[in-house]
Amino acid sequence: MAIRFSKLDRPAIRRLKVGEKIAEHSIIAERLADGDVRYSVNVMVDGHRIHRVIGRESENVTRTQAEEFIAKARTDARENRLALPKGRKLHLTFNAAADIYLSKLKEIGGKDYANNEQHIRIHLKPYFGAMRLDKISTFTVQKFRAHARGQELTDATINRVLATFRRMGRRLQQWNVMPNPLPVVKLEPERNRRTYVISEEEEERLIAAALNDSQPYI
Numbered sequence: 001m002a003i004r005f006s007k008l009d010r011p012a013i014r015r016l017k018v019g020e021k022i023a024e025h026s027i028i029a030e031r032l033a034d035g036d037v038r039y040s041v042n043v044m045v046d047g048h049r050i051h052r053v054i055g056r057e058s059e060n061v062t063r064t065q066a067e068e069f070i071a072k073a074r075t076d077a078r079e080n081r082l083a084l085p086k087g088r089k090l091h092l093t094f095n096a097a098a099d100i101y102l103s104k105l106k107e108i109g110g111k112d113y114a115n116n117e118q119h120i121r122i123h124l125k126p127y128f129g130a131m132r133l134d135k136i137s138t139f140t141v142q143k144f145r146a147h148a149r150g151q152e153l154t155d156a157t158i159n160r161v162l163a164t165f166r167r168m169g170r171r172l173q174q175w176n177v178m179p180n181p182l183p184v185v186k187l188e189p190e191r192n193r194r195t196y197v198i199s200e201e202e203e204e205r206l207i208a209a210a211l212n213d214s215q216p217y218i
Helices: 010-014 063-082 094-107 113-128 138-150 155-174 200-211
Strands: 021-024 027-031 037-045 048-056
Touching (some): 048 063, 094 155, 113 138, 138 155
Antiparallel strands (some): 027 037, 037 048
């Protein structure tokens, strides 16, 4: 069934002055400073907001192209839903998947639950949050690692968090919550040697001990 427009019609679009816009059925027409009309969409599809510029009137773009874009986005989303596990209508977000993981892990008395919960709550959820699982790529995980380094986390801590991320993806696949595991990245080598700076008093004692030592090479 064709969508009926009461505001965003041709006469109304022609009457637009510079800076004015009309929005209806998630389609926006705006008169630009050069007199051109720009068409864009701002639509929610399966819990995911799509804000996209479709084009300009000078490029032979009309409201029809914007309508077709929205129709295709909804069709694609509907087809993707057919591939979801039975009973699920929307793609899982990271937050929702993490809650399922922790709940099931607790039910089976999974080891290291406390550390898993801490890594997810403090580091993973704040970054991945509302991202859809199928939109998280290896590049996304690499960006998370760079972000964690920017927060001055050590390589050891980042490795522990990424291990939790990997374990969560593997378990959710085993439990048939998601069809594929989450993408992973190679863990970085850890620098386990500690740097210790001695005090002036310790330095004096070390020098005195060396001078009093009977070994000539000290």
